[in-house]
Amino acid sequence: MSLFLMNRYLGDEDDDNTGKESRSKALLQKLQKQAKEREQQALSNRPHDKAEKAEENDTDEKEVNRKRKTTEDVPIQSKEKKSKKKASLLKTASAHDKEIPCEFESSTDEKQQNREEKKESEACSDASGEPKGSSQTGFPILGGFEKKTVQKVHRVLPQWLAQPDVIQKDIKRNLIPISSVPGICPKILKRLEKNGIDNFFPVQAEVIPAVLDGVCHGLLMGRGGYRPRDICVSAPTGSGKTLAFVVPIIQALSERVICQVRALVLLPTKELAQQVYKVFCTYAEGTSLKVVIVAGQKSFATEQASLSEDRGRRSCSLADIVVATPGRLVDHINKNDGFSLQHLRFLVIDEADRMIDSMHQSWLKLVTQAVYKKGSDVSIFGRREPGPITAASLLPAQMPLQKLLFSATLTQNPEKLQQLGLHQPRLFSSVHSGTSVHSGTSTQEASQPMEKFNFPEGLTEYYIPCTLSKKPLLILHLLLRLKFSTVLCFTNSREAAHRLFMLVKLFGGVQVAEFSSRLSPSERKKTLKDFEQEKIQLLISTDAASRGIDIQGVKCVVNYDAPQFIRTYVHRVGRTARAGKSGMAFTFLLGVQEKNFLQMVRDAGSSGVQKQIIQSESLRSMEARYEETLVELGNAIKDEKSKKHMAL
Numbered sequence: 305m306s307l308f309l310m311n312r313y314l315g316d317e318d319d320d321n322t323g324k325e326s327r328s329k330a331l332l333q334k335l336q337k338q339a340k341e342r343e344q345q346a347l348s349n350r351p352h353d354k355a356e357k358a359e360e361n362d363t364d365e366k367e368v369n370r371k372r373k374t375t376e377d378v379p380i381q382s383k384e385k386k387s388k389k390k391a392s393l394l395k396t397a398s399a400h401d402k403e404i405p406c407e408f409e410s411s412t413d414e415k416q417q418n419r420e421e422k423k424e425s426e427a428c429s430d431a432s433g434e435p436k437g438s439s440q441t442g443f444p445i446l447g448g449f450e451k452k453t454v455q456k457v458h459r460v461l462p463q464w465l466a467q468p469d470v471i472q473k474d475i476k477r478n479l480i481p482i483s484s485v486p487g488i489c490p491k492i493l494k495r496l497e498k499n500g501i502d503n504f505f506p507v508q509a510e511v512i513p514a515v516l517d518g519v520c521h522g523l524l525m526g527r528g529g530y531r532p533r534d535i536c537v538s539a540p541t542g543s544g545k546t547l548a549f550v551v552p553i554i555q556a557l558s559e560r561v562i563c564q565v566r567a568l569v570l571l572p573t574k575e576l577a578q579q580v581y582k583v584f585c586t587y588a589e590g591t592s593l594k595v596v597i598v599a600g601q602k603s604f605a606t607e608q609a610s611l612s613e614d615r616g617r618r619s620c621s622l623a624d625i626v627v628a629t630p631g632r633l634v635d636h637i638n639k640n641d642g643f644s645l646q647h648l649r650f651l652v653i654d655e656a657d658r659m660i661d662s663m664h665q666s667w668l669k670l671v672t673q674a675v676y677k678k679g680s681d682v683s684i685f686g687r688r689e690p691g692p693i694t695a696a697s698l699l700p701a702q703m704p705l706q707k708l709l710f711s712a713t714l715t716q717n718p719e720k721l722q723q724l725g726l727h728q729p730r731l732f733s734s735v736h737s738g739t740s741v742h743s744g745t746s747t748q749e750a751s752q753p754m755e756k757f758n759f760p761e762g763l764t765e766y767y768i769p770c771t772l773s774k775k776p777l778l779i780l781h782l783l784l785r786l787k788f789s790t791v792l793c794f795t796n797s798r799e800a801a802h803r804l805f806m807l808v809k810l811f812g813g814v815q816v817a818e819f820s821s822r823l824s825p826s827e828r829k830k831t832l833k834d835f836e837q838e839k840i841q842l843l844i845s846t847d848a849a850s851r852g853i854d855i856q857g858v859k860c861v862v863n864y865d866a867p868q869f870i871r872t873y874v875h876r877v878g879r880t881a882r883a884g885k886s887g888m889a890f891t892f893l894l895g896v897q898e899k900n901f902l903q904m905v906r907d908a909g910s911s912g913v914q915k916q917i918i919q920s921e922s923l924r925s926m927e928a929r930y931e932e933t934l935v936e937l938g939n940a941i942k943d944e945k946s947k948k949h950m951a952l
């Protein structure tokens with residue numbers, strides 16, 4: 305198919321039109337001559353083409369004869385029918401418009417003409433298949449851009465992602481006695497026992513020795529004198545990932561002499577930072593290690609004072625391990641002169657997939673700059689940002705920065721992971737995806753392949769088909785009739801969480817609380833504590849509590865609003881069935897959501913979501929009270945709004 309007509313460059317513009325014309329003619333003649341020569345040359349080079357051409361002509365002739373014969377062979381009856389039909393067509397047409405019969409005839413002529421033109425253009429192609437100059441312009445006509453069907457795209461993962469070190473996901477059947485895991489020092493073993501940990505979970509038994517292996521020759525170099533490999537861990541929710549980094553870091557740093565920030569642990573929210581900070585404090589007890597949290601719970605000045613102090617002219621670190629949220633960390637790097645990361649040995653990124661999404665805050669770039677800051681006073685341990693490994697780059701030895709990534713939904717998107725600048729990463733995972741083949745037919749689909757995740761072994765997933773108006777009754781039914789307790793219920797917005805909280809409270813009979821950004825950090829802390837102590841039966845929350853929060857004894861998770869993303873679902877339902885225990889997750893689904901939701905969960909590797917039908921009769925007895933409550937709710941919300949308005 306010819307698409308473009310290419311005009312050639314004819315020289316600089318000339319005002320003299322005659323000169324231009326004569327030059328064009330000369331150029332045209334020259335080109336035509338060249339084309340002729342090329343054609344002749346090609347024909348003489350490939351004599352067999354002539355034979356082929358002759359053969360082709362021969363075949364054409366035969367084809368025409370065959371057609372003629374077939375037309376002649378057509379039974380006379382049908383021939384007569386055809387001519388009759390044509391005559392009647394002409395008749396009818398002429399009755400309406402006299403020109404139509406002419407068009408009829410001319411269209412046959414046109415076809416004939418087209419055919420001739422086609423033959424002509426075919427003849428224009430030279431023997432090598434290249435188009436020859438057009439008879440009118442002498443310019444080559446380009447073409448050949450046919451429609452092509454897009455091929456299936458096979459997703460190929462880098463080896464380290466495709467072939468991870470496999471972690472058993474069944475916790476209960478794969479407990480490993482702490483004393484049989486190599487490399488753990490007696491002090492830490494004692495502390496573990498004291499905290500009731502007799503066995504390691506599979507993820508801990510795999511990851512702790514791997515991290516300790518990187519410090520077997522001290523903090524300065526890894527095994528064989530090389531920089532230790534970065535470690536990525538993708539294991540189900542509640543599988544014990546926190547201890548998998550707390551234990552080796554405490555052990556590796558416990559022999560340090562001078563207090564410097566050697567481990568930085570980053571988490572996406574204040575609550576998570578607080579939770580991990582607590583675990584670090586528990587295991588740092590009895591050592592000289594100092595753990596500090598900078599997550600914005602206290603004022604900047606208070607955090608600053610906990611990080612360093614001035615002794616004479618020097619600023620001395622008061623922290624060995626810093627647990628932080630990215631926002632506050634960036635503040636301290638930028639504004640706190642006493643905060644130094646020049647001795648950083650471990651950078652732990654928990655909830656790594658979420659942290660990668662917050663890379664726009666450029667926290668990683670700032671951390672890297674702070675670690676390899678020039679003009680530091682750390683002459684013996686001077687650090688340069690590592691480049692390619694050469695004999696020269698390995699000397700002098702410098703403290704490596706090892707990155708440890710943890711998540712229940714670690715992305716397998718190499719492009720995203722690349723942003724972290726990982727060094728020879730090693731992946732521990734309970735999902736073995738291999739080089740999964742994506743069945744999409746477009747490149748866009750292929751770039752967003754369906755990722756597989758692992759769900760806790762003890763989790764049973766259900767969905768309840770419902771309508772919008774029945775949702776509040778369903779949650780009340782679960783608590784009041786089915787007597788569920790310690791239920792964590794998720795909505796998709798804080799407004800929805802608040803309304804549902806008000807409604808349940810007004811309905812009565814349930815100890816209910818809400819958890820969202822409406823509450824201050826201290827209120828949120830207290831709410832979580834009350835929920836953990838089972839003072840609250842139903843906690844209605846936004847996704848603020850969906851990630852990482854470890855609340856003992858959550859027996860049931862309810863997705864009041866179906867989550868839009870699979871990662872959200874995995875983290876929400878992962879608030880139950882933790883540490884090898886069992887738990888239930890219910891998702892309320894509207895008719896329109898059912899198909900897509902079930903498909904999404906199945907694609908992500910769930911063993912199946914069971915359908916649970918709650919008959920309308922079961923809800924009937926609550927309906928009258930519910931109607932009254934709706935009126936009360938309307939008034940309560942109006943009151944709230946007017947109070948807010950007055951406060952402004």
Ligand SMILES: Nc1ncnc2c1ncn2[C@@H]1O[C@H](COP(=O)(O)OP(=O)(O)OP(=O)(O)O)[C@@H](O)[C@H]1O
Binds near residue numbers: 500505542545852882
């Ligand atoms: N070896 C162990 N023995 C007994 N309990 C453990 C052990 N390891 C961890 N736990 C408990 O298991 C629970 C879940 O652990 P943790 O919070 O580390 O899970 P996680 O994998 O980080 O989950 P998430 O992905 O949801 O953040 C915690 O309450 C923790 O105290």
